[in-house]
Amino acid sequence: MLDERKLSVLRAIVEDYVSTQEPVGSRSLVERHGLGVSPATVRNDMAALEEDGFIAQPHTSAGRIPTDKGYRLFVDRLAAVRSLSVPERRAIETFLDGAVDVDDVVQRSVRILAQLTHQIAIVQYPSLTRSSVRHVEIVAVEHNRLLLVLITSSGRVDQRIVELEAALDDDTLATLRTRVGTATIGQRLPEASARLLDIVDQFPPEHRGIVTLVVSALTEAFSDERSDERVAVGGTSNLAQFGADFDTSIKPVLEALEEHVVLLKLLGEATSPTMLTVRIGSEVPYQELTTTSVVATGYGTEDEPLANLGIMGPTRMDYPATIASVRAVARYVGRTLDET
Structure with missing residues (x-):
């Protein structure tokens, strides 16, 4: 020591x-x-x-x-992480408060994180398998059409139209809405899909065909994995100021930015927004990136981490300021998605 x-x-x-x-x-x-x-x-x-x-x-x-x-x-051995200034905190909050949906939150997050750290920012889209159902609405929009609206804990909104062979009466529609809500709200998406299957037999035979159509559409929405392996990247132009820090070439870094599987591995597994990891040089799990460091953390809630975000840059970085920025953006992203 x-x-x-x-x-x-x-x-x-x-x-x-x-x-x-x-x-x-x-x-x-x-x-x-x-x-x-x-x-x-x-x-x-x-x-x-x-x-x-x-x-x-x-x-x-x-x-x-x-x-x-x-x-x-x-x-x-950092005794303390540098606190963000009031203007920095206000900039994060103001910038994210204008977001209208999950895609907008992710794109805004990656931009503000790159601006604050002057590094490459990486934000993983919320994982659907970790999300839970916040609200499901079923609305008759025409004589033989139902509009299904799904809202998840990650702020994702999915709308689907179900075409019916015959209209549902108001009482049956109200019962369907209630039973779908009881089976799914508060449940993680995989569990919600499984619980939905049980409600079909709760309806009389003449309505089971229609209920099956609704259940199938919602199950498809619950299992839609479009966002699970997606990441947004920002601040690539920041590499220009650090060219000398990457030994002979920044080519491996640029190549890594094109491989989402690599970026997801760099960010790691989302476990908790209170856990932050700093991997330096040889600790980074790719031989080609041993001249870089990665600072990452989860976002969401402590009970329900949704995904990870972080930065990648040269080992010669301002670690206290970078750690503070990553933590602050993750905190604001989690809060913004919770309010979306």
Whole structure:
């Protein structure tokens, strides 16, 4: 374990290198950070940090830069995450409050996250298998047509028309609406689909054909997996300012952005909005992306995480600010979807 002074030196090296992109020397550390010790003492601490693999010298006569191990310790020992400013929080809230549906929320989220972090933002669409039924409405719109409206906990709205061979009387329609609601509201979509099948036999034979049509349409809506493997990506242009951070080429990063399966794996499994992961360099599960870091968290509610969002960028990033932005956007996205 490092003592507090060496941790302070490591912290100062990380902060300076992130800010300047230049290897950091002992004299500049003393001048900029008021460490309270001489440059010679700082050099000794830097030698110990280098021996332990936390910093490295990119070339002879240069200062030192953090290694993946150094960044990892820096992140693990963060005393506090930088709070977002009032204008930043207001910008997130105002921008997301104007969203009209799930697609709009996701697209707005990826844009604001890229703007705040100056990194590549990745937002996974809410997983239907994790969503539950918030509301189902069945409305007679014409003599032989029913409009089915599904609203899920993720804010998704699905409307479907069912063509009938004969009209339903008002009492049967009211009974159908009640039994569908009782079977599905509050249930996760897979469970709701299974419970719907049980209501067909609750109706007299002359109505079961119509009820079956309605149940089939709703079951199809519940199992529609169009959004489960979708992600939105924003801020790709931010790569231009970090070209030197990706060794010889940013091509592997650009290729990864075209593969949604890769991006989903980078974000990980949505477990809880209170859990945030930071994977640095070699911790990223793709050999081609070992010059990057990924900061990700879930969004939704603690009891019902819907999906993940996060950022990908070079290992040389402002981790405290990035973590704060990812957490804040996830919190606002979860709240916005709950109110949509």
